[in-house]
Amino acid sequence: MNCLEFRRRFTIDPSGNGPEIAAHRQQCPACDRFAERMGEFEKRLRQAMAVDMPEGMAERIGRRLEAETPKLTEESLDRHLESAVRVDVPEGLAGRILLRHSFERQRRVRRRWYLSAALAAGLALAVGLSIFWPSPGSHGGLAHQVVAHIEEDTQALLSRAQVRDFALSATLATFGMYLEEDIGSVTYAGICEVGTTLGAHLVVAGESGPVTVIVLPYKPVQRARAFQADGYTGLLLPAHHGSVAVVAQHPQAVASTARRVSEALRWSL
Amino acid sequence: MQSREVRFQALLMSVMADVYRYAFWLCRDPHHAEELVQETYLRAWRSLDSLKDDKAAKTWLITILRREHARCFERNRPDISDVDPEVLAGHGGYDTSTEAFSLRRALAALPEEYAEPLLMQVIGGYTAEEIARLLELSPSAVNTRLFRARSKLREVLDGPDRDMPATVQADHELS
Ligand SMILES: [Zn+2]
Ligand SMILES: [Zn+2]
Numbered sequence: 001m002n003c004l005e006f007r008r009r010f011t012i013d014p015s016g017n018g019p020e021i022a023a024h025r026q027q028c029p030a031c032d033r034f035a036e037r038m039g040e041f042e043k044r045l046r047q048a049m050a051v052d053m054p055e056g057m058a059e060r061i062g063r064r065l066e067a068e069t070p071k072l073t074e075e076s077l078d079r080h081l082e083s084a085v086r087v088d089v090p091e092g093l094a095g096r097i098l099l100r101h102s103f104e105r106q107r108r109v110r111r112r113w114y115l116s117a118a119l120a121a122g123l124a125l126a127v128g129l130s131i132f133w134p135s136p137g138s139h140g141g142l143a144h145q146v147v148a149h150i151e152e153d154t155q156a157l158l159s160r161a162q163v164r165d166f167a168l169s170a171t172l173a174t175f176g177m178y179l180e181e182d183i184g185s186v187t188y189a190g191i192c193e194v195g196t197t198l199g200a201h202l203v204v205a206g207e208s209g210p211v212t213v214i215v216l217p218y219k220p221v222q223r224a225r226a227f228q229a230d231g232y233t234g235l236l237l238p239a240h241h242g243s244v245a246v247v248a249q250h251p252q253a254v255a256s257t258a259r260r261v262s263e264a265l266r267w268s269l
Numbered sequence: 270m271q272s273r274e275v276r277f278q279a280l281l282m283s284v285m286a287d288v289y290r291y292a293f294w295l296c297r298d299p300h301h302a303e304e305l306v307q308e309t310y311l312r313a314w315r316s317l318d319s320l321k322d323d324k325a326a327k328t329w330l331i332t333i334l335r336r337e338h339a340r341c342f343e344r345n346r347p348d349i350s351d352v353d354p355e356v357l358a359g360h361g362g363y364d365t366s367t368e369a370f371s372l373r374r375a376l377a378a379l380p381e382e383y384a385e386p387l388l389m390q391v392i393g394g395y396t397a398e399e400i401a402r403l404l405e406l407s408p409s410a411v412n413t414r415l416f417r418a419r420s421k422l423r424e425v426l427d428g429p430d431r432d433m434p435a436t437v438q439a440d441h442e443l444s
Contacts, residue, residue, distance in 0.1 A: 012415045013390070013397065041423055042391075048372035049392060053289045054303050058282065061310050226278045233283050252323030255279035 006031045014042045142219060143227040143236055145195030146245040150212050150232070156188045156203050157210050163189045171200050175217045181264040183213075183257070204261075206253040213261055217242040240267045273317060280326040281313055288330050291392045294384060295338055297377050305341070309334040331393045332403070368426060375425040383418040386411050 188203035234247035
């Protein structure tokens with residue numbers, strides 16, 4: 001590749017690299033400097049393009065979507081409520097809490113968790129499909145604490161070995177939780193301090209990289225909310241009396257893991 | 270958790286900032302841009318089930334957005350002199366230097382046929398082949414537009430291009 005071709009290709013796509021590009025850069029200091037300047041320019045271009053969203057736009061969109069969605073029927077409300085607070089109580093659970101396998105596929109008695117009127121009212125509010133828009137501020141702090149913890153607890157994302165079932169069960173059992181279904185290969189399970197609260201910190205091996213799942217049993221959130229911070233995409237979901245944060249680099253990994261976890265996670269306390 | 274909402278939230282709401290940026294530079298007007306994004310999300314919500322590949326969420330939204338833009342705004346595209354300098358200066362929270370300001374003004378002044386491939390590449394993350402397919406252009410025509418768009422913008426910062434002999438530029442304009 002000659003210098004002209006190099007510069008033409010680099011101007012067309014400064015992110016593009018290949019063996020030819022790399023080879024030319026190495027042997028041609030002038031083009032190497034050119035590439036560096038182009039990289040700098042590209043950064044400024046991205047900054048210039050990064051106009052802020054109008055204030056409140058996400059909320060306005062959420063409201064339009066809400067208006068678009070058929071009103072919740074009695075039956076669907078019931079279903080939502082149930083999935084939001086359902087706690088299945090398998091018979092004789094206590095003795096088996098550390099042996100996840102033993103209650104897989106076992107018949108269990110499903111009892112609707114007792115809902116106080118106040119809790120029901122609060123949940124109806126949370127379920128009112130307000131899930132669409134990120135609520136400004138209110139849980140922003142929690143999302144940031146979660147991301148800060150992920151960055152702090154560096155070994156969590158690095159660990160590759162699969163956590164043994166009993167270790168995973170023990171971690172969850174600390175908070176009275178267990179998994180009713182498989183959530184995939186778990187490569188990290190620990191009890192961690194996240195911000196000012198305690199949580200179960202799990203890492204699930206996803207198809208496009210590790211997905212962090214942090215259950216915060218004592219940190220309730222009103223409704224589901226997506227967030228982005230420091231290159232991570234996350235979801236904060238209400239779960240039992242607390243919340244679950246699902247965080248990864250790829251949004252699609254977040255969605256699929258969040259679905260699996262919310263289907264599998266149960267509380268016995 | 271209702272999976273449809275979770276999916277929508279995680280895949281689509283999380284890329285809203287980029288979708289808005291795309292809309293903004295496409296129509297260069299914050300009000301139209303918001304309307305466009307609202308319309309886009311409404312359509313996306315209605316047809317969420319047709320999104321088969323989660324990885325393609327942003328691309329999908331931008332495709333919807335481009336169609337909406339063609340439908341609603343083609344005829345009353347604002348003149349660049351309409352672009353509010355206040356808007357170009359940004360709403361705070363990021364780089365507001367004169368350099369960023371002139372770059373934004375240059376972006377706003379870029380003819381749409383140059384601006385769009387650049388937006389698709391930088392904000393949308395499309396490859397040149399994908400851009401060619403969506404804009405119904407030849408790959409070399411897309412390359413020419415990307416080349417010219419960046420060269421024009423670089424002139425704003427650096428003055429006329431010293432790195433690129435005139436022959437390359439002329440040579441490329443032929444393709
Ligand atoms: Zn060279
Ligand atoms: Zn941790």
